[in-house]
Amino acid sequence: MKAAVFYGPNDLRLEKVPVxxxxxNDVLLKxxxxxxxxxxxxxxxxxxxxxxxxxxxxxxxxxxxxxIGSNVDYVKADDYVTADINISCGHCxxxxxxxxxxCPQIRQIGVHMHGGxxxxxxxxxxxxxxxxxxxxxxxxxxxxPLACAVHGQDRANIRTxxxxxxxxxxxxxxxxxxxxxxxxxxxxxxxxxNKTRLQKAREMGAxxxxxxxxxxxxxxxxxxxxxxxxxxVIEAVGSIHTYKQAFQMVRRGGTVxxxxxxxxxxxxxxxxxxxxxxELTIVGSYAGTYETWPEAIALIQGGRFDPDKIIxxxxxxxxxxGALETAEKDKDVIKIQVRP
Numbered sequence: 519m520k521a522a523v524f525y526g527p528n529d530l531r532l533e534k535v536p537v538x539x540x541x542x543n544d545v546l547l548k549x550x551x552x553x554x555x556x557x558x559x560x561x562x563x564x565x566x567x568x569x570x571x572x573x574x575x576x577x578x579x580x581x582x583x584x585x586i587g588s589n590v591d592y593v594k595a596d597d598y599v600t601a602d603i604n605i606s607c608g609h610c611x612x613x614x615x616x617x618x619x620x621c622p623q624i625r626q627i628g629v630h631m632h633g634g635x636x637x638x639x640x641x642x643x644x645x646x647x648x649x650x651x652x653x654x655x656x657x658x659x660x661x662x663p664l665a666c667a668v669h670g671q672d673r674a675n676i677r678t679x680x681x682x683x684x685x686x687x688x689x690x691x692x693x694x695x696x697x698x699x700x701x702x703x704x705x706x707x708x709x710x711x712n713k714t715r716l717q718k719a720r721e722m723g724a725x726x727x728x729x730x731x732x733x734x735x736x737x738x739x740x741x742x743x744x745x746x747x748x749x750x751v752i753e754a755v756g757s758i759h760t761y762k763q764a765f766q767m768v769r770r771g772g773t774v775x776x777x778x779x780x781x782x783x784x785x786x787x788x789x790x791x792x793x794x795x796x797e798l799t800i801v802g803s804y805a806g807t808y809e810t811w812p813e814a815i816a817l818i819q820g821g822r823f824d825p826d827k828i829i830x831x832x833x834x835x836x837x838x839x840g841a842l843e844t845a846e847k848d849k850d851v852i853k854i855q856v857r858p
Contacts (some may be wrong), residue, residue, distance in 0.1 A: 520858065521636035522838045524573045527564025530839055531795025535574075538632065538640035545593050545643045546585035549603075551655035551832075552634035553578030553663065554854045556688070556756065557779060559846045561629070565781045570630055576856070577603045577627055580658030590643040600661050601641040603627040604807045619804050626805070635838060637858045647811050650819050656832070657818055659855055660825035663808025664814035667693035671701065672810070673801040674750050674775045676704035683739050683748035683767055684724075684777060687715030689828050689853045691754035692722045694777070696823055699723035702777045703750075707742060707787055710764075711737040712849040722827065739767040747772060756780045765792070773799040829853045 521535045540546050558575050560566035568575070583597040587617030593599070606613050606621035610723050613621050627633050627641060627701065639717040649658045664706055667690055676682060682703040684694050687710035698706050710716050716727040728738050747769035753761050765788065780786075793800070817823040830851050833841040835858045845854050 519637035520835055521574045521629050521632075522576070522835060524561060524568065524575055527569060528562065530575075530842070532836060532838060535593060537638050538744075539851055540585055540587050540640050542587040543643055544587045544591040545599075545646060546638050547579070547581035547585050547599065547634075547641060548584045549579050549634050549637060549639055551659035552576040552856050552858065553659045553829075554845050554856060555663065556690075556842055556845075557629070558635075559842055560779065560781070562842050563846075564781070566629075567782055568629055569767045572630075574632040574634075575628050576633035576635030576637075576639075576661040578627065578659050578855075579790050580626075580653075580655055580800050581634075581639070582660065584638070585807055587643060591653045593643050596754040597646075598651060598658070598813075599646045600649055600658055601627065602644040602665075602807055602811055603629075603633075603645070603662065604805055605631075605642060605645065611684070617810065619729065619807060635835065635856060635858070637835075647815065649815065654826075655857070656829050656855060657825050660829065661811065661818070662806065663689060664693060664817065664823060664825070665810040666690070666803070667697055667806070668810040668813050668817070669806040670694065670752065670777045670803035671697045672773055673803045674702045674704055674752065674773055676750055678703050679704055680749040681705055681707070682750045682752065683707045683709065684754060685709050685735070685760045685764060686754035686788065687712065687719040687727070688754065688849075689714075689836065690777065691752075692718060692828050692852070693823075694752050694754060695719055695722040695724050698791050700822060705742065707739055707748065707776060707850040709739070714850040715852060718827075718852060738767045739788050748768070749773070753778045758784055758786055761786050765798075768798065771798070772796075774799065776800065776802045784837065829855055831855070832857055
């Protein structure tokens with residue numbers, strides 16, 4: 519099969535490799551579509567740990583079942599499915615408390631084991647979710663990132679009528695705008711440097727879209743909230759500069775959601791006294807799992823969330839390196855998906 523194979527920083531090759539051999543508890547999917555995530559760009563540049571090389575990246579995929587392990591009786595050939603990429607041991611302290619993202623043995627498809635930037639991908643049958651037949655491949659491949667955003671919203675616990683500032687108008691920032699709107703947040707404020715993304719933020723439901731290249735984003739958020747700061751601030755960029763802004767624009771007693779994936783070696787200087795005296799709540803949001811997957815499917819199926827408003831480009835697998843470079847550098851392009 520054709521696959522994008524990652525060998526190390528800036529070394530991603532399109533190669534012919536063997537189709538994965540499945541075990542008795544696995545299924546094999548023919549990939550219909552696989553999204554490119556910011557994490558994939560970080561992996562490509564060597565800024566995100568991918569410990570098992572060579573690796574086929576790609577974790578936002580949807581496809582059809584073409585082979586089934588001997589122990590699998592709840593998935594059948596030609597089922598239209600996606601898969602929770604988070605695979606844990608199932609029996610440790612965290613797994614038994616429904617916190618598998620913290621499992622010491624956690625593995626993620628496309629990060630620690632071969633993923634969906636290929637014609638076929640192997641996944642554990644226990645991770646499979648059925649995708650409605652009405653979903654396009656574009657919609658199906660957006661279930662995973664939407665599940666991540668749903669998890670971030672759950673971690674924030676946004677209340678109706680609360681002010682929400684979202685830093686970044688990329689695919690995840692836009693998803694958070696739409697989800698915050700569904701929660702009844704008001705006002706919803708987005709800060710972003712790119713004018714195309716600012717316009718898209720307005721289309722997705724932002725009450726105010728701040729051009730951070732022309733206006734001091736922190737001062738403007740404070741002005742819009744009568745000097746208090748936002749009730750909730752979601753950092754969806756992953757840079758030290760914007761993380762600093764998040765703590766400057768949240769109100770006393772407010773919540774900061776660390777959603778953007780900063781480089782693993784980046785460090786942020788915080789004053790513990792500010793956290794203490796302002797009684798800030800700081801929550802991290804790493805990935806979607808468990809109920810966030812069927813919730814994401816329900817949001818798309820019910821017409822509450824439309825991935826087509828975010829997806830701007832479809833690329834063939836042969837152009838994967840160029841697609842990653844475009845995703846990194848061309849901010850007029852919001853979301854790229856790959857059709858193997």
